[in-house]
Amino acid sequence: MKKVAIVMGSDSDMAVVKPAALMLRKLEIPFAVRIISAHRTPEAAASFARGAAGEGFGVLIAAAGKAAHLAGALAANSPLPVIGIPVKSSTLDGLDALLSTVQMPSGMPVATVAIDGAQNAAILAAQILALGDEALAGRVAALRAEQTRKVIEKDEQLQKNIENILEA
Ligand code: RP5
Numbered sequence: 001m002k003k004v005a006i007v008m009g010s011d012s013d014m015a016v017v018k019p020a021a022l023m024l025r026k027l028e029i030p031f032a033v034r035i036i037s038a039h040r041t042p043e044a045a046a047s048f049a050r051g052a053a054g055e056g057f058g059v060l061i062a063a064a065g066k067a068a069h070l071a072g073a074l075a076a077n078s079p080l081p082v083i084g085i086p087v088k089s090s091t092l093d094g095l096d097a098l099l100s101t102v103q104m105p106s107g108m109p110v111a112t113v114a115i116d117g118a119q120n121a122a123i124l125a126a127q128i129l130a131l132g133d134e135a136l137a138g139r140v141a142a143l144r145a146e147q148t149r150k151v152i153e154k155d156e157q158l159q160k161n162i163e164n165i166l167e168a
Helices: 011-026 042-052 070-076 095-102 118-130 134-167
Strands: 003-008 031-035 057-065 082-087
Touching: 003 011, 003 042, 003 070, 003 118, 011 031, 011 057, 011 082, 011 118, 042 057, 042 070, 057 070, 057 095, 057 118, 070 082, 070 095, 082 095, 082 118, 118 134
Parallel strands: 003 031, 003 057, 057 082
Antiparallel strands: none
16 A cells, blocks of 8 residues: 655644544554655755655655745655645744645645644545555545544434533
8 A cells, every 4th residue: 555654844743743643543554754844954855755656655744834835845846646734833823834835836736734634634645545445445434434423423412411501
């Protein structure tokens, strides 16, 4: 199976990135987690992206905050689909990273998830890989069924407890 790379611009992004790694593990997708900065280690970012397809990666996830150019820098150097996670790490609450990640020029796409939306980045990566992997498609479908069931259960609980909640 193709691997997913989770690349973050700084070790300070780890708490945001962790749910993506946990979701990939839950879906039994092999992954690597790396710290590579578009600004502080630009050569390493380019070289990692150039080699990623050859090393068995199928999707690249890039998490970065502030003037977040990591996703774009990887996309510029790899034909693989790149998913950007804008990280809330500054005084601008992640809006800076969101705009830096999402506003890619035509011809160089980055699929951008919500600010700190690591779990969705992993699920989107899984959906991309699942196009060519029926077993993985089954696991993604099971994940959806699980979350559907959880919402229905919560609604059932709410219907039972609504009067108590309103009286509390
Ligand atoms: C970005 O700048 C990183 O992705 C991180 O979100 C932010 C701050 O990095 P540190 O100064 O904490 O290393 O490049």
